[in-house]
Amino acid sequence: MRNEISEEYRISPYFIIFPLYVSMVGVGVLTFQRTLIEHAGYNAWISVILTGISIHLILWMIYKITSFNRVGQEIITLNHTLFGSVFGHLLNAAVVLYFVYGAFVKFKVYIELIEVWFFTGMNILPLSIVMVLLIYYAVSGGFRSVTGLCVWATFLSFASIIPQVGLALPYMHPLNLLPLLNHSATDIFLSSKSMVFEFLGFETLLFFYPFIKTPAKSQKWAHMIVMFVTLLYLILLLMALMFFSEGELRHSIWPTIDMISIFEVPLLQRLEYFFISLWFIKTIAGICIYLWVACRGIKTAFRMRQRHSLIGILIAMVTLNYFIADHRSVERVSELYSTVGFYFIYAYIPFMFVCVLISRRRARHFGNRGSA
Amino acid sequence: MNVRKTFLLILLSTLISACGNQSIVNDIKLVQTVGYDAVGDGMRNASIIANYEETGKSKLEFYVTESNTVYDSLPRLQTKLDFPIEHGQMRMALFGETYARRGIGIAISTLIRHPVISYRMHMGVADRDALDILNVTESKRDPYFLFDMIENNIRRGNLPVMNLHVAFFNFFGEGRDVFLPYFTMERGEIKIDGLALFKGDKFKTAISIRDAFLLKMLLNNSKNGSIMVPIKGSNQERADFFLMNSLGSKSTFKVIRTGPPASVSIRLKLKAQVRDTPTWIDLTSEQQLASLEKTMEAYFEEEIQRFVSLCKINNVDPVGFGDLVRSKSYKWDARDFENHYGALKATVSVKVTIVQTSAGQ
Structure with a gap:
């Protein structure tokens, strides 16, 4: 079941920062501040740091899992070897479904954003078809073309975040952050849990690991980008906390966009529209990674051609998108996704890690006995 | 293969551009300033819409609608218009006094949702x-007259x-x-007469433009604000005034005791320009300048104390003492703080430096 990936389809180790960044930072970056303060209030920045640390731990586990044997391993093959054919297939189907679902959530949330901010009355079907065609174009180009799109998406999203930091400084109220600790540990952990949603996406590494040229060398880059993303979230959160008073932040659905909307530059009166448009590329790139991962999974697990599965998934996405229309169902859909993702990260990955450890020990044990 | 892909890309980009819905400025009604008034049980909504007929020229159109709540005003306005309404260029909302006393909460929450x-x-x-x-702004032919005035x-x-x-x-x-x-209004012209202080969503009291300067000093850098300071010579009956221009200020708040009742200290550093003074003050003399600084410090300390007690009497907190504590x-607890707000103790110390004086003697 193992197929060596030829050199020309692989990417250099440092390039993984782009797909990782793009798959982690999604539309959530525009809205996460409000859900985060629901429990921990203005102490929520502690939760971001806590979640960031735990993500580093999980990332380390992923590298342990995937470097199980000397050639880079992906999760699909591993499921198969560890749990046999029946359970392996079931698990693989669940994992693939999880990524398809993740792609759909990204897709849906962005379309909702467009509906609220840009075109309230627009028929979303043509727009979603255009998006889907673009996604098809990028994903069918293979992993390298998806990575290429991610590079652009990363630079564009930096372009929209960095000026914001500078422009918002005069409106900051540092006093908002005080007192430093007036929430219980439980509250802070509950907020950490909702923060996990914003980091979801780095688990795509489980699939594209074999597509990295010298996989072991990429670990430091992966940790670096997780650290960077944590820092980015921390900065955006601290900015929102200092920019809004607590009651105001609870009223704002898209705090990051609201923050941008206070700036005015020559020629462009409303920067937020410009930024939402920039995020189009960013969203497309994120969905592309997820779908590439899902199709790759389907290919290795069920021997189905990537093109066929991709078309099937895209049609399903457009159809579902048409039927899930109101804000409440969108919220339910993304809530379910964050719950599933939470267990994927904190239950499934550690579980795999333990399984891999056991089977490696057993292999060593048998190996020792064999040599003795 | 490459040609096909390029072609596909071009095709797709044309599709994206076709997604937008066009709005030409002559085919929409841009609401630029609105006014809210209380009328009987309901409210009256006045919208100013500029009609851009020729470049550089605009004619203001006035639409007044009456309805029960703010929510209803938009559909009612639409019944009077030939083109769709757009709110993206709205720059000013003005509340009538009775409306503001009744509460602007609903109006504010509609604005934040939009x-x-x-x-x-x-x-x-x-x-x-x-x-x-708003009727006066019609003669100004500028839909943003009030907005620009505030800015x-x-x-x-x-x-x-x-x-x-x-x-x-x-x-x-x-x-x-x-x-x-x-x-x-003053002689048919609009005038900014100070600040309206609110308690919750209800208009409580108005303060003069002089007190607005005190609030400006407490909240932000008071650059370019100006105020008349009274000064009394040693052998004078009536106080003279001199004009002080602020070149910059910085306020520092410290909580001494969280209470209740709370106690805070306010320290203020002010850089001032003094140009127009009574003739008996010699701005070239070091000694006179020092005494002028002393006078201003004493005056501001007293004024800020007066302003704080004015806030306490009206039970309003524009400075944000509650947030500070x-x-x-x-x-x-907000309610607990409010109950003891009247007993809040503030100590004020002001340091004034005169940086510039007049050019001529």
Whole structure:
């Protein structure tokens, strides 16, 4: 079941920062501040740091899992070897479904954003078809073309975040952050849990690991980008906390966009529209990674051609998108996704890690006995 | 293969551009300034829409609708218009006095829910019906007259920094209260007469433009604000005044005791320019300048104390003392603080430096 990936389809180790960044930072970056303060209030920045640390731990586990044997391993093959054919297939189907679902959530949330901010009355079907065609174009180009799109998406999203930091400084109220600790540990952990949603996406590494040229060398880059993303979230959160008073932040659905909307530059009166448009590329790139991962999974697990599965998934996405229309169902859909993702990260990955450890020990044990 | 892909890309990009829905400025009605007035049980909504017929020229159109609530005003306005309404260019909302006393909460919450409305928008309170003030702007032929007036007075006058975001910040934040510019009429012209202080969403009291300068000093850098300071010579009956221009100031707040009742200390550093003084003051003499600084320090300390007690009497908190105490106390309750607000103790110390004096002697 193992197929060596030829050199020309692989990417250099440092390039993984782009797909990782793009798959982690999604539309959530525009809205996460409000859900985060629901429990921990203005102490929520502690939760971001806590979640960031735990993500580093999980990332380390992923590298342990995937470097199980000397050639880079992906999760699909591993499921198969560890749990046999029946359970392996079931698990693989669940994992693939999880990524398809993740792609759909990204897709849906962005379309909702467009509906609220840009075109309230627009028929979303043509727009979603255009998006889907673009996604098809990028994903069918293979992993390298998806990575290429991610590079652009990363630079564009930096372009929209960095000026914001500078422009918002005069409106900051540092006093908002005080007192430093007036929430219980439980509250802070509950907020950490909702923060996990914003980091979801780095688990795509489980699939594209074999597509990295010298996989072991990429670990430091992966940790670096997780650290960077944590820092980015921390900065955006601290900015929102200092920019809004607590009651105001609870009223704002898209705090990051609201923050941008206070700036005015020559020629462009409303920067937020410009930024939402920039995020189009960013969203497309994120969905592309997820779908590439899902199709790759389907290919290795069920021997189905990537093109066929991709078309099937895209049609399903457009159809579902048409039927899930109101804000409440969108919220339910993304809530379910964050719950599933939470267990994927904190239950499934550690579980795999333990399984891999056991089977490696057993292999060593048998190996020792064999040599003795 | 490559040609096909390029072709596909071009095709797709044309599709994207076709997604937008066009709005040409002549085919929409841009609501630029609105006024809210209380009429009987309901309210009256006045919208100013500029009609751009030729480049550079605009004619203001006035539409007044009456309805029960703010929510209803938009569909009612639509029944009077030939083109769709757009709110993306709304820059000013003016509340009539009775409306503001009844509460602007509903109006504020509709504004925050409307994504196209800019956070830079201004709100204001009129000392009469908003419609009366708006009628004057018609002769100015500028739909943004009030907006520009406020912006100008923030930058070059005594108004503290404010916009829709600042109002939201104060309105939804605990331990601080809203303040908005207060308009009046003088000889047929509109005039900013100070600030309207709110308690919750209700207009409580208005303060003069001199007190607005004190608030500006307490909240932000008071650059370009100016105030007349009284001064009394050793053998004078009546006090003379001299004009002080602020070149910059910085206030530092410290919580001494979280209470209740709380106690805070306010320290203020002010760089001033003094140009126009009574003739008996010699601005070239070091000694005279030092005594002038002393006079100003004493005057501001006294004025700020007076301003704080004015806030306490009216039970409004535009400075954000509640928020200040909250930031220093582990458990803080807005109602509890409010109950002891009257007993809040503030110590003020001001340090004035005269940086510039007049060019001529």
